[in-house]
Amino acid sequence: MNENASxxxxxxxxxxxxxxxxxxxxxxxTTLASVxxxxxxxxxxxxxxxxxxxxxxxxxxxxADVSIITKRDDDGLELMRHDAAHIMAEAVQELFxxxxxxxxxxxxxxxxxxxxxxxxxxxxxxxxxxKRMHEIVKRDxxxxxxxxxxxxxxxxxxxxxxxxxxxxxxxxPAGELVTIYRQGEWLDLCRGPHLPSTGKLGDAFKLMxxxxxxxxxxxxxxxxxxxxxxxxxxxxxxxxxxxxxEEAAKRDHRKLGREMDLFHLxxxxxxxxxxxxxxxTIWLALExxxxxRLQGAGYREVKTPQVLDSKFWEQSGHWAKFRExxxxxxxxxxxxxxxxxxxxGDAKLMALKPMNCPAHVQIFKQGIKSYRDLPIRxxxxxxxxxxxxxxxxxxxxxxRQMTQDDAxxxxxxxxxxxxxxxxxxxxxxxxxxxxxxxxQVKLATRPEMRAGSDEVWDxxxxxxxxxLKAANLEFEYAPGEGAFYGPKLEFHLSDAIGxxxxxxxxxxxxxxxxxxxxxxIGEDGNKHRPVMLHRAILGTLERFIGIMIEHYAGxxxxxxxxxxxxxxxxxxxxxxxxxxxxxxxxxxxMRVNTDLRNEKINYKVREHSHAKVPVILVxxxxxxxxxKVSMRRLGSNENKVMTLDEAAVQLSAEATMPTxx
RNA sequence: GCUGCUGUAGCUCAGGGGUAGAGCACUCCCUUGGUAAGGGAGAGGCCGGGAGUUCAAAUCUCCCCAGCAGCACCA
Numbered sequence: 117m118n119e120n121a122s123x124x125x126x127x128x129x130x131x132x133x134x135x136x137x138x139x140x141x142x143x144x145x146t147t148l149a150s151v152x153x154x155x156x157x158x159x160x161x162x163x164x165x166x167x168x169x170x171x172x173x174x175x176x177x178x179x180a181d182v183s184i185i186t187k188r189d190d191d192g193l194e195l196m197r198h199d200a201a202h203i204m205a206e207a208v209q210e211l212f213x214x215x216x217x218x219x220x221x222x223x224x225x226x227x228x229x230x231x232x233x234x235x236x237x238x239x240x241x242x243x244x245x246x247k248r249m250h251e252i253v254k255r256d257x258x259x260x261x262x263x264x265x266x267x268x269x270x271x272x273x274x275x276x277x278x279x280x281x282x283x284x285x286x287x288x289p290a291g292e293l294v295t296i297y298r299q300g301e302w303l304d305l306c307r308g309p310h311l312p313s314t315g316k317l318g319d320a321f322k323l324m325x326x327x328x329x330x331x332x333x334x335x336x337x338x339x340x341x342x343x344x345x346x347x348x349x350x351x352x353x354x355x356x357x358x359x360x361x362e363e364a365a366k367r368d369h370r371k372l373g374r375e376m377d378l379f380h381l382x383x384x385x386x387x388x389x390x391x392x393x394x395x396x397t398i399w400l401a402l403e404x405x406x407x408x409r410l411q412g413a414g415y416r417e418v419k420t421p422q423v424l425d426s427k428f429w430e431q432s433g434h435w436a437k438f439r440e441x442x443x444x445x446x447x448x449x450x451x452x453x454x455x456x457x458x459x460x461g462d463a464k465l466m467a468l469k470p471m472n473c474p475a476h477v478q479i480f481k482q483g484i485k486s487y488r489d490l491p492i493r494x495x496x497x498x499x500x501x502x503x504x505x506x507x508x509x510x511x512x513x514x515x516r517q518m519t520q521d522d523a524x525x526x527x528x529x530x531x532x533x534x535x536x537x538x539x540x541x542x543x544x545x546x547x548x549x550x551x552x553x554x555x556q557v558k559l560a561t562r563p564e565m566r567a568g569s570d571e572v573w574d575x576x577x578x579x580x581x582x583x584l585k586a587a588n589l590e591f592e593y594a595p596g597e598g599a600f601y602g603p604k605l606e607f608h609l610s611d612a613i614g615x616x617x618x619x620x621x622x623x624x625x626x627x628x629x630x631x632x633x634x635x636x637i638g639e640d641g642n643k644h645r646p647v648m649l650h651r652a653i654l655g656t657l658e659r660f661i662g663i664m665i666e667h668y669a670g671x672x673x674x675x676x677x678x679x680x681x682x683x684x685x686x687x688x689x690x691x692x693x694x695x696x697x698x699x700x701x702x703x704x705x706m707r708v709n710t711d712l713r714n715e716k717i718n719y720k721v722r723e724h725s726h727a728k729v730p731v732i733l734v735x736x737x738x739x740x741x742x743x744k745v746s747m748r749r750l751g752s753n754e755n756k757v758m759t760l761d762e763a764a765v766q767l768s769a770e771a772t773m774p775t776x777x
Numbered sequence: 778g779c780u781g782c783u784g785u786a787g788c789u790c791a792g793g794g795g796u797a798g799a800g801c802a803c804u805c806c807c808u809u810g811g812u813a814a815g816g817g818a819g820a821g822g823c824c825g826g827g828a829g830u831u832c833a834a835a836u837c838u839c840c841c842c843a844g845c846a847g848c849a850c851c852a
Contacts, residue, residue: 239781326781327781328781329849370845433852471852505778505779506778507780688809718810723814734811
């Protein structure tokens with residue numbers, strides 16, 4: 117051995133407070149923590165070395181800026197969640213030998229782990245697994261990092277029957293080293309880092325649910341069984357989280373839709389909404405609003421056929437790619453005889469439109485368009501049908517019959533950026549009006565299966581990115597997630613429990629105008645292809661209303677509320693006056709409901725509050741004699757007595773639809 | 778479509794091999810009451826659908842359907 121190897125260089129570690137600790141050789145985070153104090157040693161989970169998270173027991177050999185990570189740090193909590201996943205895997209393999217492990221990442225609020233097992237886990241198994249996890253925490257097994265040769269690791273995991281793990285390691289380039297973490301008898305391939313021992317996890321975790329998930333996210337692969345868990349710093353945080361989930365469930369639009377009598381769904385028309393008067397009132401208010409905004413932005417509204425010949429969809433490319441999700445209609449008079457099949461099977465096929473673009477192109481193609489006419493913006497509240505997979509349906513969020521606030525902008529190539537910027541601004545303004553100043557933006561780029569040349573895609577993606585930058589919107593890329601005819605911007609909003617849903621979209625398309633042969637006459641007298649921008653702000657009225665119901669927890673802004681005001685007399689002697697109050701407000705265009713039932717005022721207030729009516733006007737003989745009303749706002753228990761005139765002015769002003777200012 | 782779970786009155790749910798239960802809602806009566814449940818009476822269900830086991834099925838078994846959670850998909 118080289119003599120010099122034993123000569124140690126001093127290591128200087130600088131702490132966040134600027135102080136420096138010097139050691140006469142390589143040192144671990146554990147040692148550092150113990151030098152600083154026993155309290156910190158106990159709390160320490162990992163160490164950050166030059167911005168990188170390391171295991172506490174890994175030796176630091178060179179000078180570095182360091183900080184000890186405890187569960188107070190977000191990094192610490194993330195480590196705990198990661199370890200919770202490992203500990204769950206250890207528990208599962210102890211309890212259910214023969215189960216293979218795959219991957220187990222940290223997610224928002226928790227973690228999951230995907231297992232391969234002949235018999236999927238059930239909810240009942242969760243209790244047992246969770247109990248075993250607590251035992252593993254109690255055992256306080258040391259978690260040890262080991263560096264293995266990649267090929268050795270593959271061989272090892274194959275030998276013990278962990279074929280998925282072996283496959284994962286095989287994806288790592290040959291000759292590279294891999295890290296293995298060992299806790300007790302159990303070990304797993306992992307990049308790390310990890311807690312120093314299982315005991316550091318604590319007890320603030322809970323297994324939440326089991327679900328299926330495809331290996332590597334591909335439905336052609338085997339289905340694994342995934343167990344989701346949540347993990348927090350302490351019991352108090354865990355409890356708060358569970359409470360938060362409970363509260364969020366109360367805002368579920370499906371529940372509120374029933375409670376507020378807005379809409380319903382039923383088996384005979386799965387995925388298609390029955391809008392009730394109250395719900396359709398919200399719809400009409402929203403539609404009116406968006407129509408006004410579109411008119412102000414130079415759009416012209418059109419209406420196109422519901423059923424179109426399949427040759428259209430063949431031309432557009434949708435038939436090839438989406439036929440299995442289209443409702444096909446044979447163009448045939450059904451057999452009315454008692455016997456024989458109803459349909460012959462050889463009729464010409466038509467289809468309910470799954471989107472509006474080809475129809476809008478047909479309108480564009482009528483007559484000859486000049487470059488001077490562009491841009492042309494056709495808007496349609498287009499009712500579309502898509503035969504979505506059963507498992508995809510979800511209340512108003514994912515339906516089979518949907519109405520898009522769709523529009524197509526036909527423009528010259530040099531107008532694409534300007535139009536895109538204008539669209540982004542319009543969308544941001546609409547979202548703000550509707551109560552969503554914040555939203556997520558994604559730029560979805562070319563998918564594997566696509567139409568059009570790479571050159572065209574370069575142009576299309578470039579235009580969208582330029583628009584985002586010009587509109588000063590932050591965004592992230594969604595590689596490979598574009599439509600088959602072009603890249604798209606996706607504007608996402610979240611529901612009550614944090615699931616995100618795409619609402620608005622902007623798609624540049626150089627392909628469909630070509631396929632459907634749309635052209636305009638340019639300045640040079642020659643035919644040119646217009647660029648088509650597909651765009652929707654709300655996406656579908658169904659989904660957007662669903663999101664709004666959850667966002668507002670049913671307490672819609674006054675201008676959208678199905679019933680804006682309930683007038684409730686205290687005694688039947690005030691009925692006539694109550695009716696006068698209601699008539700006065702109705703004349704101002706407000707949606708008013710009088711409650712003349714033989715019930716106590718407490719009862720009426722309670723009921724209208726539950727129905728989320730924004731304003732209750734209580735009138736008794738006192739008010740009737742003085743021409744006043746007692747106004748009670750939803751969510752407040754204050755009552756303001758004012759004259760009917762004051763109330764009328766105040767409420768009708770407040771019920772005015774926003775206009776983007 | 779895939780995996781798991783669920784399906785009993787309008788709603789929320791209990792029950793569980795022997796003729797179906799509660800609360801709220803609904804109808805009627807009493808009550809005219811001042812800001813989140815006044816009192817009484819009544820009506821309401823082939824226990825998601827179909828097949829099977831059994832003397833007997835809402836209950837057990839199988840097959841469908843739908844819903845829920847997640848995955849896959851999302852023009």
